[in-house]
Amino acid sequence: MLVVWCPDWPVTAASAAAAALPQRPVAVVTGTLVVAANALARFEGVRRGMRRREAQGRCPELTVLPDDPDRDARLFEPVAAAVEELAVGVEIVRPGIVAVPARGPAGYFGGEEVAAERIIDQVATRTGAECQVGVADGLFAAVLAARRGLVIAPGATPEFLAPLSIRELHRPAEAQDRAELVDLLRRLGLRTLGAFAEIPERDISARFGADAVQAHRLAAGREERPPARRAPPPELTVTEPLDPPVERVDAAAFVARHLAERLHTVLARHGLACTRLAIHAATPAGEERERVWRCAEPLTPNGIADRVRWQLDGWLRDTRLSAGITKLTLTPVEVIEGTTLQLDLWRGEGRAEADERAARAMVHVQGLLGPESVVTPVLGGGRTPAERVHHVPWGDERVPAATPNAPWPGRVPPPTPATVPPVPLPATLTDPGGRPVSVTARAELTAPPAHLSWNGRRRPVVAWSTPWPADERWWTEPIHRTRLQLVVAESEKDSQTALLLTLTGEKWTVEGMYD
Incomplete structure (x- = not known):
């Protein structure tokens, strides 16, 4: 795989949208936590996952910008289009990272190093964005190689991964939250990917869960998914004619939600889940656009809707389109067995209708009795069980009141009491x-x-x-x-x-x- 990585893309996109000066320390924040920071901010001690107040304490001149996944995806579309001009089969892993099979561009340009240089120049010329390219066996290793600007020879991926820190398995930006697993492995003395890969897979399976087995495969330099994948049946494709044509982002969001639910229902009926999604759009003038999104985890209805909305947002802002979109098609390029998923209680056919009815009822109660009448418990940090539970009004972001990972000296050790009275x-x-x-x-x-x-x-x-x-x-x-x-x-x-x-x-x- 050949991976193109744009460093600190949330900061790049936020700075471009806000016209912030690139030579200033900039951090992107969601709620009270830093999700990304540029090199100048990191030099001053700002780190991802840090609380906003602490980051501003370390860097008083820090420019703080809000997190916006829609903005990141919309502004990343020109980068993906620039890569697509030189390499076919472009897949967006997430805003900031695109992947493409390396064989095509390497064969055309006469080598992987030459292809990497041409792609870097292409992205810089077309969009002005900085990027790095990495090549390795498998997406996981290729992403790590891109962050280091390396081209790993075929078959040398395990040697490349072996000395790297075990913390590389924790990838929250790509929905790979393995913080607890990484912490446990470090306490067991497994500090590198090579040390983890040396343990037999059957021992990992017996001691840990399925996600640890997946992480073990990554550490050993093997593919994230088995090489034999099911071919999606043709009837899984869903198409929606749009009359009148969609020209606004808000209308695109409504269409994205409707199509996502349709696709998820069709997949669930066949016992499948989508891991690569192709989005195809057409205009009355015969113009067509297509983009493939790749996800490490099976896509949920919300995940499908987000990617469709992001993609339509990017296309609708493209001045090269002469008219609005009249037809939208979603095709699951790659699917896996649905039995491999741990579905939640509400997952399945009819979930969207049940969620919508419940949400309307809760909003109605809030309208009658006030926002604090319907709350959601959020587990955070604290010394006592009562201190750890924070109630957030329904509809607000579920952010803990205190950092769960703080030391909290003197806190109650696990297990947590099952019943906690409101007043001691x-x-x-x-x-x-x-x-x-x-x-x-x-x-x-x-x-x-x-x-x-x-x-x-x-x-x-x-x-x-x-x-x-x-x-x-x-x-x-x-x-x-x-x-x-x-x-x-x-x-x-x-x-x-x-x-x-x-x-x-x-x-x-x-x-x-x-x-």
Whole structure:
């Protein structure tokens, strides 16, 4: 595969749309998190995944621009068209990366290095965008080679991948979120792709899940998908005549959603899912446009609709089109078995109608009772189970109130209590003599607990953990708390309840109940 990579494309697209000066540090932010930064910003310490306030603290002159996937895809269309002038079979992996089989351009231009140079010059001449080209066996290795500007000889991909960091498996921009797997592998001592690839695949399959097996194949330099793929039946293609012709982006978005649902329903009926999608458009003047989108994960209805909308947005802004689009066709170029997917509860035929009815009902309730009347829980960071749950009004972006990956000293260890009362319940913990049990300055219980009284009942204590202290809000009014896990016996035979207790001052409260 030959991959063309435009570095920091979200920043490039955002800067072009906002006419920001390229010589200034620029970062693209979604919500409160940085999703991309240019070289000047990274030199000042700005990193992807950093909170916006921290990034501005490290670089006060940082220019912050909003994230917009539609804008990124629309402005990337000229780059894909420029590559397509020299190489056939162009596939957009995501805005900023296009891939093409290397054999064609290499044979035509007399070598992979020459083809790479010609494509770089072509993109710079046609669009003014900077890019790098990489060639390797497989898309994963080719993307890594493009980021380094390398051409890897056939068969040498495993040697190229072996010394690279295991963190390369985590690709959130390409919907490959493997942060937990990478963290686990690093803690196991597997710091490079080569070390991970040396483990037999059967051991990976026995210890980890299917995604780890997929990552193991990537680390070993093999293809992301099996080489034998099902040929899509011709009846899977969906076509929509457009009368009147579509000339506006908002109308294109409506058409994209309708066609995406139709295609997904047809694929689901055959037990298939699409991994490469061809979008074809025609105008009354006989003009035709076609683009292939490639995705590492099977496309959902929303994923199909997004790519169709992005592509139509780019085409409709093309001044070379003499009229609007009168016919739109979606063709699944590559499909996989639907049984290989882990579908969610609502996936399948009729999902769009159910989602739309539910969304309308929730919006109606918000109109009657206010935005805060319908909320969605979002899990974030915090020391207690109650602190970790943040309620976001329906329709708002589901962003956690606090960073989940922060250290959070003194936080409650897993597992998390299954039941968390809205307000901690007052409790009394006593020793065998009926005296109150407290905690010393060295975080030790003053006496073995014997009984716990809470919720109007007195229960005997069966077991307890070692208390752990936590100093909270030290920057304003310090609060010293000590938490304790214990098990109490219920009145029913052999019935027990595990609880999470907190001591604030001299008062115990129940913060959670475990299953």
